[in-house]
Amino acid sequence: MNTEVLPVEDDEIVKSNKPSPWVRLAKNTSVRVGGFLFSIILLMSLFASLLTPLDPTDINPSNRLKPPGYEGTLRDNDGNKYQVTARMGTDTLGRDIYARVVYGARISLIVGIAVALISVAVGTFIGLVAGYFRWVDAIVMRFMDGLMAIPAILLAISLVALSGASLTAVIIAISVPEIPRVVRLVRSIVLSIREEPYVEAAISVGTPTYLILWRHVLPNTISPLIVQGTFICGSAILLEAILSFLGVGIPPETPTWGNIMAEGRDFFQIYPHAIFFPGIFLSLTVLAINMLGDGLRDTLDPRMEGKF
Amino acid sequence: MLVYLIKRILAVIPVMLIVAVIVFLMLRLTPGDPAAIIAGDAATSADIDLIREKLGLERSLIEQFVLWIGNMLGGDFGESFYYKRSVTSMISDRIWPTLALATFTIVIACVVAVPLGTLAAYKQGSWLDRTVMGMSVLGFSVPVFVIGYVLIYVFAVKLDWFPVQGYQPIADGFGGFIYRLILPSSALSVIFIALIARMTRTSVLEVLNEDYIRTARAKGLSETKVMTRHALRNAAVPIVTVIGIAIAVLISGVVVTESVFVIPGLGTLTIDAIQGRDYPTVQGLIMLFSFVYVLINLVIDVIYSLLDPRIRY
Numbered sequence: 001m002n003t004e005v006l007p008v009e010d011d012e013i014v015k016s017n018k019p020s021p022w023v024r025l026a027k028n029t030s031v032r033v034g035g036f037l038f039s040i041i042l043l044m045s046l047f048a049s050l051l052t053p054l055d056p057t058d059i060n061p062s063n064r065l066k067p068p069g070y071e072g073t074l075r076d077n078d079g080n081k082y083q084v085t086a087r088m089g090t091d092t093l094g095r096d097i098y099a100r101v102v103y104g105a106r107i108s109l110i111v112g113i114a115v116a117l118i119s120v121a122v123g124t125f126i127g128l129v130a131g132y133f134r135w136v137d138a139i140v141m142r143f144m145d146g147l148m149a150i151p152a153i154l155l156a157i158s159l160v161a162l163s164g165a166s167l168t169a170v171i172i173a174i175s176v177p178e179i180p181r182v183v184r185l186v187r188s189i190v191l192s193i194r195e196e197p198y199v200e201a202a203i204s205v206g207t208p209t210y211l212i213l214w215r216h217v218l219p220n221t222i223s224p225l226i227v228q229g230t231f232i233c234g235s236a237i238l239l240e241a242i243l244s245f246l247g248v249g250i251p252p253e254t255p256t257w258g259n260i261m262a263e264g265r266d267f268f269q270i271y272p273h274a275i276f277f278p279g280i281f282l283s284l285t286v287l288a289i290n291m292l293g294d295g296l297r298d299t300l301d302p303r304m305e306g307k308f
Numbered sequence: 309m310l311v312y313l314i315k316r317i318l319a320v321i322p323v324m325l326i327v328a329v330i331v332f333l334m335l336r337l338t339p340g341d342p343a344a345i346i347a348g349d350a351a352t353s354a355d356i357d358l359i360r361e362k363l364g365l366e367r368s369l370i371e372q373f374v375l376w377i378g379n380m381l382g383g384d385f386g387e388s389f390y391y392k393r394s395v396t397s398m399i400s401d402r403i404w405p406t407l408a409l410a411t412f413t414i415v416i417a418c419v420v421a422v423p424l425g426t427l428a429a430y431k432q433g434s435w436l437d438r439t440v441m442g443m444s445v446l447g448f449s450v451p452v453f454v455i456g457y458v459l460i461y462v463f464a465v466k467l468d469w470f471p472v473q474g475y476q477p478i479a480d481g482f483g484g485f486i487y488r489l490i491l492p493s494s495a496l497s498v499i500f501i502a503l504i505a506r507m508t509r510t511s512v513l514e515v516l517n518e519d520y521i522r523t524a525r526a527k528g529l530s531e532t533k534v535m536t537r538h539a540l541r542n543a544a545v546p547i548v549t550v551i552g553i554a555i556a557v558l559i560s561g562v563v564v565t566e567s568v569f570v571i572p573g574l575g576t577l578t579i580d581a582i583q584g585r586d587y588p589t590v591q592g593l594i595m596l597f598s599f600v601y602v603l604i605n606l607v608i609d610v611i612y613s614l615l616d617p618r619i620r621y
Contacts, residue, residue, distance in 0.1 A: 146324075146327045146330055147326075149324075149602050151597050151601065152560060153559070154560075154563075154597060159334070162335065238451050242560070246564070247579075247583065248579070261453070261454075268460070268461075269472065272465075279450075283454055286448075286450075287445065287449035290448055
């Protein structure tokens with residue numbers, strides 16, 4: 001038997017004509033626009049303290065309900081007066097809406113990213129196990145079907161109401177309804193991969209199951225999961241805003257876009273700025289993430305191109 | 309077909325049973341005494357004992373669950389802690405505004421989105437196509453309450469064409485009923501227009517390359533007939549599917565829209581019940597919404613097989 005390995009010349013390797021995924025990503029308009037918008041929101045949340053000298057939770061009764069552009073005087077801790085401009089006006093407690101909007105980006109991004117990471121991690125684990133072990137599959141998938149039948153918003157609201165309103169509770173409550181969607185996706189990939197010849201080959205040479213899952217199955221789930229995770233991030237930010245807006249989310253003094261809007265509801269007809277400014281930032285953030293997701297899907301998973 | 313139908317209907321039972329288990333355990337598995345959680349911070353120990361007795365918490369978990377399921381099957385969802393009325397009667401009082409809003413929304417969405425999506429596919433790559441696709445990404449991203457407030461501000465506060473908020477039962481006049489539903493339904497329909505227009509475009513595009521479309525054109529049918537009779541009809545299955553997905557989105561949209569437009573439907577009832585820790589009402593509403601969701605998906609599966617004779621089970 002000839003076991004000698006022939007040397008391969010450089011020019012013998014057939015190079016693919018397709019550009020690398022990174023190049024295709026960088027050329028995708030959706031990714032460019034979405035990535036640009038998202039970077040702005042990300043920078044805004046990271047450098048919130050540089051963008052405004054004001055504390056988003058500072059209450060100032062003499063400056064209540066002022067329109068955008070209002071110039072007022074404040075006193076610092078030493079009693080010195082100084083001028084401030086409320087670029088986006090103030091709310092019913094005299095808090096600066098601009099400062100609240102800028103700091104609000106932090107909560108939105110924390111919730112979006114945390115929910116995406118948690119639901120993808122938990123969902124992938126359950127999906128791998130369910131897809132690979134038939135006896136777990138039946139039980140787990142029935143449970144997931146039941147979980148998916150409960151409208152996400154009601155499940156999240158009830159979970160927050162029961163566990164008490166806090167950032168952690170909101171993150172967990174929003175992750176729970178997203179998990180079944182990840183489980184289904186991962187499971188369907190596992191079911192198709194486990195029939196592949198290379199998995200059969202791995203089994204036949206005695207590779208332990210956890211290694212098969214780790215080396216052969218998991219890598220196939222990465223691109224779809226990046227896409228799915230991006231969309232989860234966007235919908236989590238929306239859901240957090242809805243929970244806060246309905247008064248069942250993060251405590252009202254915390255600056256979140258939903259809380260600012262909830263606060264502005266009563267005086268909306270006279271002072272619409274308290275709803276419109278956070279609304280614009282919320283919409284732009286979700287738009288940026290959805291565009292990123294669309295672009296990622298088209299480049300990473302060409303089968304899905306143009307599908308909804 | 310009949311066997312499939314029966315199998316599919318029976319499959320609803322385990323799903324609803326699991327929903328019931330989840331809803332039931334959610335309160336019981338929360339750390340702390342469920343009766344104390346329901347009673348809130350200001351409750352006395354007598355209040356807590358009363359609630360414990362009403363919930364039947366002294367019985368075993370299995371007993372409680374069986375009793376609860378049994379009552380629900382008989383149409384008894386328990387009594388609201390807050391309103392001191394049966395949950396069933398409250399739901400039947402508040403279901404009409406929600407049904408009206410949901411139906412009107414879906415009608416607006418289909419009437420706008422299906423022609424838009426078809427046109428976009430027909431003129432693929434044109435400015436119309438690009439506008440429709442661009443707007444649909446935007447439609448997914450702008451939350452319904454932001455759209456709602458923009459519509460209220462422009463059409464009710466500034467232009468004074470519509471009332472700002474509120475609802476009028478159909479019994480008090482059909483005109484006023486529809487008139488007050490226009491703004492909330494339009495706000496809620498945006499996301500569905502985005503969803504349905506996109507799906508329509510994709511599935512019509514796929515169909516347009518088929519041989520039978522060429523045949524239809526070759527035999528001299530007008531473009532309108534080709535598009536409606538041949539293209540749309542064959543593209544219908546994915547469109548119906550997306551309407552099914554939309555129902556889940558619709559339920560959450562209804563809760564938010566009712567809150568923005570102060571419509572006394574099931575959505576506002578849900579928020580009130582949750583804020584008032586009215587657990588029997590919350591349980592009943594979640595069961596009802598989940599049942600509707602499962603039921604509509606069942607209906608859609610059945611419609612599939614009717615729309616597309618190739619799908620046989």
